[in-house]
Structure formats: C-alpha cells, structure tokens
Amino acid sequence: MRSKGAGAAGPIERLVDALARLPGLGPRSARRAALALLRHRESLLDPLALAIEDTRRSVHACRRCGNLDTTDPCRICTDATRDAGLVCVVEHVADLWAIERAGAWRGHYHVLGGTLSALSQVGPEQLAVAPLLARVATGDVREVVLALNVTVDGQTTAHYLAEQLAAFPISVTRLAQGVPLGGELDHLDDGTLTAALRQRR
Amino acid sequence: MSTPEAAPSTSGSAPRCPALVRLSLAGFRNHARLELRLEPRSVVLIGPNGVGKTNLLEAISLLAPGRGLRRAGLGELLGPAATAWAIGATLQGLAGVREVATALEATGRGDRRVATLDGGVRRGPVSLAGVLPLLWLTPAMDRLFVEGAGNRRRFLDRLVYGLDPAHAERLQAYDRALRERLTLLRAGRRDPAWLTALEARLAADGVAIAAARVATVERLGAALAAEDGPFPAADLALVGEMEAALATTPALAVEEGFATRLARNRATDAEAGTTTVGPHRSDLAVSYRARGTPARLASTGEQKALLIAILLGQARVASAAGLAPVLLLDEVAAHLDEARRRALFDRLAAHPGQVWLTGTEAALFAGTAATCQGIALAGDGWRMVDLLP
Ligand SMILES: [Zn+2]
Numbered sequence: 402m403r404s405k406g407a408g409a410a411g412p413i414e415r416l417v418d419a420l421a422r423l424p425g426l427g428p429r430s431a432r433r434a435a436l437a438l439l440r441h442r443e444s445l446l447d448p449l450a451l452a453i454e455d456t457r458r459s460v461h462a463c464r465r466c467g468n469l470d471t472t473d474p475c476r477i478c479t480d481a482t483r484d485a486g487l488v489c490v491v492e493h494v495a496d497l498w499a500i501e502r503a504g505a506w507r508g509h510y511h512v513l514g515g516t517l518s519a520l521s522q523v524g525p526e527q528l529a530v531a532p533l534l535a536r537v538a539t540g541d542v543r544e545v546v547l548a549l550n551v552t553v554d555g556q557t558t559a560h561y562l563a564e565q566l567a568a569f570p571i572s573v574t575r576l577a578q579g580v581p582l583g584g585e586l587d588h589l590d591d592g593t594l595t596a597a598l599r600q601r602r
Numbered sequence: 603m604s605t606p607e608a609a610p611s612t613s614g615s616a617p618r619c620p621a622l623v624r625l626s627l628a629g630f631r632n633h634a635r636l637e638l639r640l641e642p643r644s645v646v647l648i649g650p651n652g653v654g655k656t657n658l659l660e661a662i663s664l665l666a667p668g669r670g671l672r673r674a675g676l677g678e679l680l681g682p683a684a685t686a687w688a689i690g691a692t693l694q695g696l697a698g699v700r701e702v703a704t705a706l707e708a709t710g711r712g713d714r715r716v717a718t719l720d721g722g723v724r725r726g727p728v729s730l731a732g733v734l735p736l737l738w739l740t741p742a743m744d745r746l747f748v749e750g751a752g753n754r755r756r757f758l759d760r761l762v763y764g765l766d767p768a769h770a771e772r773l774q775a776y777d778r779a780l781r782e783r784l785t786l787l788r789a790g791r792r793d794p795a796w797l798t799a800l801e802a803r804l805a806a807d808g809v810a811i812a813a814a815r816v817a818t819v820e821r822l823g824a825a826l827a828a829e830d831g832p833f834p835a836a837d838l839a840l841v842g843e844m845e846a847a848l849a850t851t852p853a854l855a856v857e858e859g860f861a862t863r864l865a866r867n868r869a870t871d872a873e874a875g876t877t878t879v880g881p882h883r884s885d886l887a888v889s890y891r892a893r894g895t896p897a898r899l900a901s902t903g904e905q906k907a908l909l910i911a912i913l914l915g916q917a918r919v920a921s922a923a924g925l926a927p928v929l930l931l932d933e934v935a936a937h938l939d940e941a942r943r944r945a946l947f948d949r950l951a952a953h954p955g956q957v958w959l960t961g962t963e964a965a966l967f968a969g970t971a972a973t974c975q976g977i978a979l980a981g982d983g984w985r986m987v988d989l990l991p
Contacts, residue, residue, distance in 0.1 A: 427709065517796060519785035520778075525796070553778045553803065560799035 413439070465536075467512030467529055469494050477501075477510060484508045486543035489598075490533065490562065492516055492550060500548065503591035505598045508546075511536065516554035517561060528558075530565070537569050544572045546601050574601040617642040617694070620734060620928055621956035622662065624692035629684025631657040638984060641975050642694045644950065644957040646967045646989055649979035655960040656740065658979070659930045661689045662958065664715075665702050665734045667727045667770055671930065672742070676706055676713045693734055696924070702733060728774075732767040735920065735927035735955070739913050739934055747897040747905050751885040758840075758886040761912075762818040764920050764927055769814050776807040780877055783864075787872035797868065798861075804880065805861035809853050812844040812881045819886075825915040827891065832945045833911035834904065835891035842884025888912070906937055914949050926955040935959060935966045944969055964990065 413435060421431035438446045462468070463475035470476055477483065487508025491497050497510050513528045525531075536542060545566055549555040559575060566573045576597040621642035627633040632654040647655050656672075663671040664679075672678075679687055688705035704717040704727065716724040719733065737760075746754055763769045783800045786793065819838050829835040840846070847856045863879055864871075871877055888897040888908065897908050913929070920927055929950070935943055943966070950957045951973045961967060964976065968990040976987040 517799070519782045519789070519791075519796075524791075525793070553775045553782075557779065557782070557796075557799045557803050560802050561795050564795045564798060 462512075466510045467494070467514065468497055468510060482507075485541055487546070488533075488536065488542050488544070489546045489548050491548050492555065492558075496548065496550075500594060500598070503594040505591070505595035508544075511545075513549075513558070516549065516552070516558040518554045525561070530562070533562070534565060537566060537571060542569075542571055544574060546598070547573065547575050548598070576601055618644060618956040619954060620693055620695040620926065622691050622928065623694055624690070625658070625662065626690040627658070627661050627688075629681045629687040630661055630679060630689060631681055631687075633657060633661075634681055634684065636984070638977065640977075642956065644970075644974040645959070646964075646970055646974045646976045647958060647960040647979055648962070648964050648967070648976060648987065649960075650962060653979050653981060655979060656932050659738065659740075659932050659958060659960065662691070662928070662930060663736060663738060664689055664704055664727075665691055665693075665730060666736050667731050671738045671740055671932075676715055680706065691734075695734070700733065702730065704730070728771070731770055735764055735925050736930065737761075737764060737913060737917060737920070737927040738930035738932070739909060740930075740932040743909060744902065744906060746909065747888060747900075751883070754886045755882075755884060758815060758818075761822065761916050762814050764916060764925060765818055765821065765923060766814050769811070772807050772810050772814070776804060776811060776882070779803045779807065780880070780882060784871070784875070784877060787868060788875060790872070792868070798865065801861050801864040804864060805857045808844060808860055808881050809848070809857045812840075812842065812848055812856075812884070813853060815840055815842075815881070815884070816845055816848055821919050822912070822915055825919050826911060829911050829915065831949075832942045833907050833914065836897070836908050836911055836915075837889045837891050837894075838912075839887040839889075840884060841887050842881055843879065844881050845884055903937065906934075907942065910934065910938075910946065914946075917953055917955075921954050926953070928955050929953065929957040931957065931959050933960055935961050947973075 416438070417428070417431050417435045420426055420434050421428045423431075426434065438449065459471045460469050461471075461473050463470055463473055463478055465474045465478045468475040468477055472479070484507055487506075488511050489497075489500065489506055489508055490511045490513060491500070492513055492515060494512055497512060500506050500510075511529065511533050513530070513533070515523055515528055517523060517525065517528070533545075537545065545562075547559040547562055549559045563573050563575075619642070621640075623640050623642050625636075625638040625640070627636045632652075636658075647658065649655055660670050660672055660674070660679075669675075670679075681687065686706050686708070688703065690701070690703040693700045693702055701720050702717070704715060707714055707716045707724070715727050717727050717730050718724050719729065743753075743757070746757060759769065759773060779800050783797060783804065786797060786800070819840055823838045826836045826838065844856060844860060847859070851859075860880070864877075867878055889895060890897065890900065890908070897905055900908070913931075917927060917929060935946070938946060947967075947969050950959075957974075959967065959970070959974070964987065967974070967976070971989040971991040974989055976989040978985050978987045
C-alpha cells in the first residue's frame with residue numbers, strides 16, 4: 402500500500418517516497434519532513450541539499466577496510482599511530498563508528514558489509530570475506546578481533562570466519578561476554594563496548 | 603534464590619500480583635471498543651457463547667511475545683470493520699505498575715505487531731518477554747494428549763519459558779538456524795564451513811533447550827507427584843534423544859555428538875527437506891502415576907483433570923520461584939463435577955497471581971465471591987455482577 406502525499410505531485414512525491422525509505426521514517430513522518438523542508442527553504446532545504454550533494458561527491462568506501470571517508474584509503478588506514486597488526490572485523494560502518502566513538506580501539510578495521518544469511522540470500526561472496534583473507538595472507542596482521550553482533554546470523558558468521566582464519570598463524574579473538582544477546586554494537590554504551598574489546602579472547 | 607513476598611491470598615479482598623487492573627481493546631476480533639476497569643483480584647467472566655470471552659483472554663495472551671493462545675495470524679485478529687487493532691493494559695506486578703500495549707502496525711512491507719512499555723518507543727513483541735508471566739488452559743487443548751507431538755512440545759516449551767524466560771529467545775535462535783541450514787541444503791549449496799557454523803549454533807542452542815526442558819520437567823514432576831487431591835497425580839517424561847542423552851553424558855559431549863550427526867545427515871536432510879534429528883522433534887509423555895497408563899488412553903474428563911493438575915503444579919512451582927503467572931482458564935469450570943470445581947476454586951484462591959475464569963452462567967462459579975470480581979459480558983458492553991458465595 403503506497404500512500405500518496407495529498408495534493409503532491411512530481412518532485413515532491415519523489416522526495417516523500419525517498420524519505421519514506423529511510424530507516425525509522427514511515428510514509429507519514431516522511432510527509433511531515435518533506436513539508437518542513439519546503440516550508441523552511443533557507444534553514445532546512447538548502448543546507449540539506451548541499452550536504453547530500455557534497456557527501457555524494459566526496460565520500461567513498463575505503464578500498465582497504467570498507468570505512469566511509471573522503472579519502473581512500475581512509476584516515477584510519479593511513480593513521481601512522483594506529484597498529485596495523487590488529488584488525489577488528491565489524492558488520493557495518495555503523496559498528497565501526499560506534500567503536501570509534503567509544504575511543505576503544507587503536508588498531509585497524511574490516512567492514513564485512515553484513516552477515517551470512519541463507520534466508521536473505523547473503524553468502525560469503527556477497528560479503529567482504531575474500532578481501533579479509535587476502536589482507537591476512539599478506540602477513541601484516543597479528544590478530545583479528547571478530548566484533549560481530551550477538552545475533553544468530555552474527556554469531557554464525559563469526560564461527561564461519563574463525564574457521565576460515567584458522568589456517569593462518571594469527572590469533573583470532575571475539576568480544577568478551579557482557580554484550581547482551583541480540584545486542585547490536587551500535588546501541589551499546591561506550592563503557593560496555595570498551596570493556597568487551599579490552600577483555601576479548 | 604529467595605522468594606519475593608507474594609500478596610497474602612487467603613483473605614478475600616487481598617490484591618493479587620501480578621494482576622491486570624485495566625484492559626482496553628480496539629478493533630480486536632468482535633470487540634470494536636472495550637475498556638475494563640478492574641480491581642487487582644481474580645476475574646470471573648460470564649456471558650453467552652459468542653460474546654467474545656475467549657477473544658478477551660486471547661487479547662491478554664498477546665501482552666506477551668508469541669502468537670497468543672490461538673496462535674492466530676495478525677490479520678485474523680482484526681475486527682470486521684476495523685483497519686487496525688490495539689490492546690492496552692495496566693499491570694500491577696512485583697516491580698510496580700506498568701503500562702503495556704500492543705497493536706497491529708501496517709508498514710510498506712506488510713503488517714507487523716509492535717509493543718510498547720510505559721509509553722516508550724515501539725519495539726517488536728519480543729520486548730515483552732518476562733513482563734507478564736502467563737499460563738493458559740483452553741478447550742482447544744482438550745486433545746493435547748491425543749494429537750501430534752507439535753502442540754505438546756509447544757505446551758512444554760511454554761512451561762519452560764514460564765520458569766526460564768531466556769528459553770523463548772533460545773528457541774527462536776534455534777529455529778532460525780534450522781531454517782538457515784535447510785535453505786542452504788535445499789539450494790544444493792554444500793559450503794562446508796557455512797554449514798558447520800550453523801550446525802555448531804544448532805548444537806549449542808539445542809543442548810541448552812533440552813537441558814532447560816529437563817530442568818523444568820524435574821521441578822514440575824516433583825510438584826505433581828505431591829498432588830493428592832481430586833486432581834490425579836501425573837508422571838511427566840521427555841521423549842527425545844538429546845534430553846535422554848543429557849541424563850548420562852556431559853552436556854559438552856552431547857553438543858559435539860549432535861553437531862557431528864547434523865554434519866553426517868546433510869545429504870539425507872537435503873533429500874527429506876527437513877532436519878531429521880534434534881530437540882525440535884521431542885515430545886512430552888504424560889501418564890497417570892497411580893495406574894501407570896498413558897494419559898491419551900483416559901476419558902476426556904480425566905484428561906482435562908490431568909491438564910488442570912499440570913497447570914496448578916506449574917503455577918505453584920513458578921510462584922515459588924517468584925514468577926507467579928496470571929492464569930487464563932477458558933471454559934474450565936463447565937466440564938468439572940461439583941467436587942472438583944470446588945477444589946479448583948480453593949487452589950486458585952491460594953495462587954498469588956490474578957486468575958481469569960470464563961463460563962456461560964454464574965451458577966458455575968458458586969464459591970468464588972470471596973476472591974473474585976464478577977464481570978458480565980454482553981454484546982453492548984460489560985457490567986460488574988455479584989458472584990455466589
Ligand atoms: Zn580504511
């Protein structure tokens with residue numbers, strides 16, 4: 402059931418449809434947001450349009466780790482103060498950002514892009530698994546931390562990766578207990594995240 | 603674990619805990635709009651057939667995760683002229699007063715059920731886990747001992763969940779991993795590392811599920827053996843390879859053994875289109891302690907008495923663990939003789955949580971006036987009625 406903005410047509414309707422596809426926004430709140438944008442052209446619409454255009458042009462996925470940044474490789478991958486021998490594997494960029502917000506990690510990252518799910522038709526080849534194995538194969542990595550969510554799919558993926566990585570002479574660790582079941586990293590408080598990373602095993 | 607102070611239950615006007623003190627329905631089955639204001643005491647719901655008594659209990663059963671006491675689809679719950687349904691309740695529990703609500707929500711990708719606690723953000727129904735412990739008995743369960751194992755297994759798992767709220771999440775994770783593995787097998791995809799990861803998950807959750815069932819059956823079994831009133835004493839036994847293995851083998855070994863068998867069964871499971879071993883195939887065997895005969899061979903009335911005995915035993919065990927449930931007993935009084943009815947009311951009077959009883963006539967509930975409030979449900983609303991002492 403597609404709800405139409407009453408009286409709206411053409412670009413406005415397209416704007417409402419595009420907003421409605423954002424997480425957390427249904428058709429009704431999308432209509433409210435679109436109306437607010439149009440009513441406050443200078444303070445809302447123009448800055449948003451500029452920010453979106455700017456982001457679209459300048460932000461890209463890092464070819465090395467999958468992080469989103471204006472440089473490629475990203476600023477984390479090129480930061481000389483970080484330990485490149487430590488790689489923290491996360492599902493999404495949101496998880497990477499959550500760990501960065503907590504200031505809990507001084508190593509590098511690897512963004513998988515999701516989790517294995519046969520029901521959603523996501524296999525290893527839909528995820529950045531091969532690039533991870535290639536990174537480890539260079540011999541520069543000492544430890545891989547599997548910081549995947551404590552969901553069924555997250556833990557299955559962690560198990561799968563641990564098996565794949567067992568062939569390399571590196572240590573493979575997981576986040577410590579204390580991450581609640583079904584807990585998504587993005588929603589954890591900084592203290593819990595820091596503790597989970599510090600007590601990895 | 604210490605037992606929290608339960609409300610005294612012998613005095614007639616004593617408040618119950620947990621209890622519903624408000625129940626609001628909108629667009630739910632035959633109840634276009636209904637708002638019950640209740641005392642925190644037990645409830646006797648009286649009304650003719652078809653007036654919506656079971657629907658009302660079903661609404662209460664949806665204040666917990668799951669599909670409710672009829673296992674209905676979301677659309678089936680929708681009233682004839684309604685476009686959405688909503689259930690709201692005020693609960694008085696051990697942790698204080700809580701506002702619980704659940705409703706049908708239409709999204710771009712279809713309908714879903716959402717829930718809120720104390721007016722907070724909308725989440726999935728799983729967020730209601732542990733908020734309102736429930737236990738129910740309905741006429742649809744009369745054939746529990748003679749029908750297939752599936753309903754008995756679900757009944758057992760609800761009992762486990764009543765003592766161990768984490769059980770629901772475990773079952774959900776196990777079920778998801780089962781479907782993931784079968785999807786891979788059916789697609790002819792033999793990625794051994796992926797299958798091994800899923801099988802490791804199944805083995806870990808499977809053993810946890812079996813162990814939780816064993817623990818519940820032991821605790822409940824002890825309570826049932828003590829039964830000596832007009833309700834028969836029952837023996838419970840788990841019929842399942844994994845549950846049996848746990849009695850003689852360390853859990854870790856059972857887990858490894860299960861993972862190995864799953865790996866060995868890949869080809870046969872792919873061909874059968876189903877997972878041929880695992881706790882999702884277990885059963886609960888119930889028999890009469892006195893005669894040693896299986897429950898399914900008894901008369902319909904005796905089977906009902908046995909079910910009531912199990913339910914009362916479970917209510918006692920859960921209450922002793924500080925998890926007293928609200929009991930929903932649909933049309934239970936009508937099928938009992940006078941002596942058993944009185945005995946049931948006596949037992950229910952001693953239960954710390956609120957009890958909901960339904961029936962077509964007030965005469966069935968003589969003896970409940972001291973502990974229950976009477977509510978007459980009619981097509982045009984409800985009113986308080988006096989119960990017979
Ligand atoms: Zn990078």
